Amino acid sequence: MAFWVAHPIVIVMLVFLSNKQNLRVFACDFFQGNWVAQDPSYPLYDPTTCPFIEREFNCQKNGRPDLSYLRYSWHPHGCNLARFDGGDFLERFKGKTIMFVGDSLSRNQWQSLTCLLSAAVPSAKYTVERLDDVSTFTFSDFGVKVMLDRNVFLVDVVMEKIGRVLKLDSIQSGKHWKGIDMLIFNTWHWWNRRGPSQPLFFQYIAISESLHCRWDYIQVGNQTYKDMDRMAAFQKALTTWAGWVDSNIDPARTMVFFQGISPSHYNGTDWNEPQKKSCLGQQQPLLGSTYPGGLPPAVAVLKGVLSKIKKPVTLLDITNLSLLRKDGHPSIYGLGGRTGMDCSHWCLSGVPDTWNQILYNIVLNH
Numbered sequence: 001m002a003f004w005v006a007h008p009i010v011i012v013m014l015v016f017l018s019n020k021q022n023l024r025v026f027a028c029d030f031f032q033g034n035w036v037a038q039d040p041s042y043p044l045y046d047p048t049t050c051p052f053i054e055r056e057f058n059c060q061k062n063g064r065p066d067l068s069y070l071r072y073s074w075h076p077h078g079c080n081l082a083r084f085d086g087g088d089f090l091e092r093f094k095g096k097t098i099m100f101v102g103d104s105l106s107r108n109q110w111q112s113l114t115c116l117l118s119a120a121v122p123s124a125k126y127t128v129e130r131l132d133d134v135s136t137f138t139f140s141d142f143g144v145k146v147m148l149d150r151n152v153f154l155v156d157v158v159m160e161k162i163g164r165v166l167k168l169d170s171i172q173s174g175k176h177w178k179g180i181d182m183l184i185f186n187t188w189h190w191w192n193r194r195g196p197s198q199p200l201f202f203q204y205i206a207i208s209e210s211l212h213c214r215w216d217y218i219q220v221g222n223q224t225y226k227d228m229d230r231m232a233a234f235q236k237a238l239t240t241w242a243g244w245v246d247s248n249i250d251p252a253r254t255m256v257f258f259q260g261i262s263p264s265h266y267n268g269t270d271w272n273e274p275q276k277k278s279c280l281g282q283q284q285p286l287l288g289s290t291y292p293g294g295l296p297p298a299v300a301v302l303k304g305v306l307s308k309i310k311k312p313v314t315l316l317d318i319t320n321l322s323l324l325r326k327d328g329h330p331s332i333y334g335l336g337g338r339t340g341m342d343c344s345h346w347c348l349s350g351v352p353d354t355w356n357q358i359l360y361n362i363v364l365n366h
């Protein structure tokens with residue numbers, strides 16, 4: 001008898017405790033923490049068994065000899081991240097559509113998410129289709145679509161008589177983003193690109209991007225420029241995007257994220273190895289929580305624009321944790337092979353899996 005009386009109380013206490021735990025997780029900053037080596041539960045999927053990792057991210061297949069970069073897990077200071085549970089993710093998004101919009105760093109994260117989901121539910125049927133710039137990965141048993149819209153500037157590039165015009169205040173592509181349940185935007189890497197003196201990594205990224213990344217003129221309102229301050233252009237374009245979000249997003253239907261600035265590692269001075277000219281040979285992250293080189297200036301511009309947006313947008317503030325991962329890039333084990341040096345994208349499995357794990361944790365706490 002006493003047992004039956006006590007039992008409901010035990011249940012109430014458990015619920016109370018788990019609620020408290022959730023609250024604590026929610027209050028925690030997922031983006032402040034450090035990397036821990038040799039986590040036996042990593043990588044979250046075996047890169048050799050995810051059948052659709054594109055060659056440029058498939059470092060193991062391209063001959064990368066070291067493996068320890070696969071086994072680092074991210075530990076926020078204030079809490080534990082819930083493990084990525086692909087089955088639960090698919091249940092939560094049943095019948096829904098997720099879309100990444102942006103450059104090849106978006107493609108990197110999109111591939112990671114499709115690998116995480118299919119590895120978690122290996123029996124789930126899927127199809128992959130591509131129509132122009134939009135790829136759609138469908139988990140048919142769940143009716144979940146994970147899409148990618150390749151769009152490097154978010155604002156428009158329009159072919160006119162004078163050439164290709166980058167229009168900082170026009171965002172026609174927004175029509176593809178309506179009615180999506182979760183949107184994850186990103187743009188930055190192409191704003192920094194300069195003519196013939198462009199750094200190697202932009203020549204490198206050019207191999208993998210669509211044609212929309214080239215322009216001859218920049219237009220703002222009725223003014224046309226041959227070039228302008230790139231940071232100012234980036235800010236204007238983001239402001240146009242913010243205006244699109246404010247006038248088109250229904251927060252009751254759609255969760256909006258911004259992927260944040262994904263950092264590159266071409267200058268060893270930034271991590272106290274001034275003799276290093278690339279990420280080649282890096283086999284370990286920085287094990288502390290701060291990056292000697294500081295943050296890329298684009299982060300402040302992005303945060304400035306996000307602070308003025310009226311609709312809820314969550315910044316996936318992945319810059320700091322990714323800055324620490326100088327070991328996470330393909331270097332010569334990417335698309336260009338030994339002739340390329342890719343310290344901008346990330347090997348899969350790898351760092352974008354952590355971005356997605358954090359995305360999942362934010363969804364859990366939403």
Ligand SMILES: *[C@@H]1O[C@H](CO)[C@@H](O)[C@H](O)[C@H]1NC(C)=O
Pocket residue numbers: 221222
């Ligand atoms: C450019 O736009 C401004 C403000 O919209 C307008 O006052 C101005 O007359 C326009 N200039 C030209 C050359 O069309």
Ligand SMILES: *[C@@H]1O[C@H](CO)[C@@H](O)[C@H](O)[C@H]1NC(C)=O
Pocket residue numbers: 267268269270
């Ligand atoms: C690397 O960064 C340092 C410090 O910002 C700078 O002085 C140096 O010119 C950079 N090296 C290259 C090759 O860009």
Ligand SMILES: *[C@@H]1O[C@H](CO)[C@@H](O)[C@H](O)[C@H]1NC(C)=O
Pocket residue numbers: 031032033289290291292293294295320
């Ligand atoms: C991110 O890194 C910068 C530069 O190392 C540091 O000043 C800042 O406090 C860090 N922010 C977070 C949230 O860790």
